[in-house]
Amino acid sequence: MSGTHGGAASAGVMPVTAVRRRRLGSHLRDNRTAYLMIAPMVILLSVFVIYPLGYALYLSTFEISFYKDPVFVGPQFYWYVLDSPRFWNAISVGLRLAVMVVPVILALAFLIASLIKTLGRRLAGFLKTTIYLPTVVSGVVASVVFTFMYRSDGGLVNGFLGAVGIGPFTYLSNPAIALPAIAVPAIWLGIGVSTLIMLAGMLDIPETYYEAAELEGAGFLAQIRYVTIPLLKNVLLFLFVTGFILAVQQVDLPLVMTGGGPVDATMTPNLFIFTQFKDPTPYATSFSLTVALILFFVLGLISMLIFRLVRSDKAVDG
Amino acid sequence: MRRRPLARLATFVFVLIVAVSALLPVAWMAIAGFKGKTEVLATPFQFFPEIWNPDNYLQILGDPVFVQAMTITFVGAVIFTILSLGVNSFAAYAFARLDFRFKRALWAFCILPLFIPAFAILMTSFVVVSNLGMLDSLAVLIIPGVASAFQMFFIRQFYLGIPLVLEEAAMIDGASRWTVFTRIFLPLSRAPFVVVGVASFLAYWNAYVWPILTIQNPDLFQIQQYIGNFRQERGNEWGLLMAGSFLSALPLIVIVLIFQRYIVNGVRISGLK
Structure with missing residues (x-):
């Protein structure tokens, strides 16, 4: 194709075509290498993420039974879910858990990160590792430990309270306190990563910036208010949203600590999905799956928005 | 200068409070493992045991099911970590450096899972793995989670920061893209690989819901599954349960202490901020 013009071209143009041809050649080679390198990822994601998502969308809009062909029922399952008081209870539990967990994590992480910043290298290193350590403990082990800590005989919490003459209380079997009792290990598990990012x-x-603020006569609190917080806005926003999404999806802690009880007081959305999934009654699986999809639409949308926000901001900042 | 000793004391107290609250549950778990059957539930409660008794630890280490669960989870976690590092760093390199057709579409495809919560596809993933005949095998625990949009993204951010001159020199000498990847990029990847690798290992080791859905065979029980079952079946043997829980968390604590320098600075190379 470029050869037809090659004859008319002066000697000076020839290298350009040659370069172009070489670039095309390496481009083709890139294509093959690139496809080989991303193939494992694309195949695995197709089979274990994208296909299951499509299949879930299909199952949530078709009525499946053994003796009939699948029938398209449109949004019927969705209306059914949105009509269910247990669904709204689960959403409310998830939101309340997030409200108990996320602000506390943000405030504590801010405080601890500010402290670490002022420390010497060795002490800072020690505290960074220490605050990160709970992060590696599994939800199951944290559940077991905190369940034990909450016990009325032999429990650490009642032991301490008893020493000052209060209690003993029951925590996990009291519908009013069970959720806050689960929020505590959730905070403990989540604080490390937030502190390090902060x-x-x-x-x-x-x-x-701080030196300038100090020259202007800004005290410690004023510096936090007018320098740290505004410049940390994106990090705070990121941590708030990701923390929120993680907290709403909490499942291991209520599963092991309370099983969702008492009377659904700790039935988080994902635990609700999980228990419905194991429910053998007809349409329980379709129901569970539709709940999961509704949650996916909402949470996916939120995380996509935040991702855009963080990225676009980065592009502006350079 | 007058308030300096006071400020230092306040800092010291604050550091102490933070460290103690972070470590207390782990320490208490380890210590409770040394208590006898009645002592562990004694009222009024005592933090330290009268006599440090290693019986619980010896008993749980003598339980072949526990040892097997620890071993098989460790093996699975190692395979899982190596596979994820491979799969995700290959894709990360291709997206960071290579130019190819449909790159934008493929990028969108690979990054989309970032926005899909695991529970949205829990049930249909279960259907997929059972149709593939993967239930009750190590493969069902390892393969579905290997490709990770987040890890790929993380490694790609790091690769984008590697100066182009390094590979230009090699490519002028006729090195292939593959050689560039294995000889230049992989040796430079230690820091992000440690961060991502530890995250993979943790995710595998701590998984609970997926193993209890897909594994019925006691020979393949994962460690969290073992602890969960123990809690349900022998939930009142608290000393034993605490010893087992602590031992199950110990490998992770050791890993974090080994790699602490990389991990606590990991967020800085993530390109998050």
Whole structure:
């Protein structure tokens, strides 16, 4: 194709075609290498993520039974779910758990990260590792430990309270306290990563900003309010949204600690999906799956928005 | 300068409070494992045992099911970590450096799972793995989670930061893209690989819901499954349960202590901020 013009071209143009041809050649080679390198990822995601998602969408809009062909029922399951008080209870439990967990994590992480920033290298290193350590404990083990800590005989919490003459209380069997009792291990498990991310954000703020603020006569609190928080806005937003999404999806803690009880007081959305999934009554699986999809639409949308926000902001900042 | 000793004391107290609250549950679990059957439930409660008794630890380590669960989970976690590092870093390199047709579409495809919560596809993933005959095998625990949009994204961010001059020199010398990847990118990947690898290992080791759905065979029980079952079946042997729980978390604690420098600085190379 380029050969037809090649004859008319002067000697000076020839290298250009040659370069173009070589670039095309390496481009083709890139294609093959690239496809080989992303093939495992694309295949695995297709089989274990994208196909199951499509299949879930299909199952949530078709009525399946053994003796009939699948019948398209449109949004019928969705209306059914939205009509179910247990669904709204689960949403409310998830939201309340997030409200108990996320602000506490953010506030504590902010406080601890500010502290670490002022420490010497060795002490800072020690505290960073210490605060991260709970992160590696599994939800199951955290559940077991905190269940034990809440016990009335031999439990640490009642032991301490008893020492100052209060209690003993029951925690996990009391519908009013069970959810806050689950929020505590959730905070304990989640605080490490948030603190480290917050600290990284704080260390990115140039020290000159603080010096300038100090020259203007800003005290410690004023510096936090007018320098740290505004410049940390994106990190805070990111941590708020990801923390929120994680907290709403909490499942291991209520599954092991309370099984969702007492009287559904700790039935988080994912635990609800899980228990419905194991329910043998007809349409329970379709129901569970539709709940999962509704949650996916809402949470997926939120995380996509936040992802855009963080990324676009990065592009603006350079 | 007058308030300096006071400020230092306040800092010290604060560091102490933070460290103690972070470590207390783990320490208490380890200590409760040394208590006898009645002592562990004694009222009024005592933090330390009268006599440090290693019986619980010896008994749980003598339980072949526990040892097997630890071993098989460890083996699975190692295979899982290696496979995820391979699969995700290959794709990360291709998206960071190579130019190919349908790149944008394939990128969107590979990044989409970032927005799909695991529970949205829990049930249909279960149907898929059971149709593939993968139930009750190590494969069902390992394969479905290997490809990770998040890890691929993380490694790609790191690769984007590697200067182009390094590979240009090699490619002028006639090195192939593959050689560039294995000789230049992989040796530079230690830091992100540690962060991502530890995250993979943790995710596998701590998984609970997926194993209890897909594994019925006691020979393949995962460690969290073992602890969960123990809690349900022998839930009142608290000393034993605490010893087992602590031992089950110990490998992860050791891993974090080994790699602490990489992990606590991991967020800085993530390109998150």
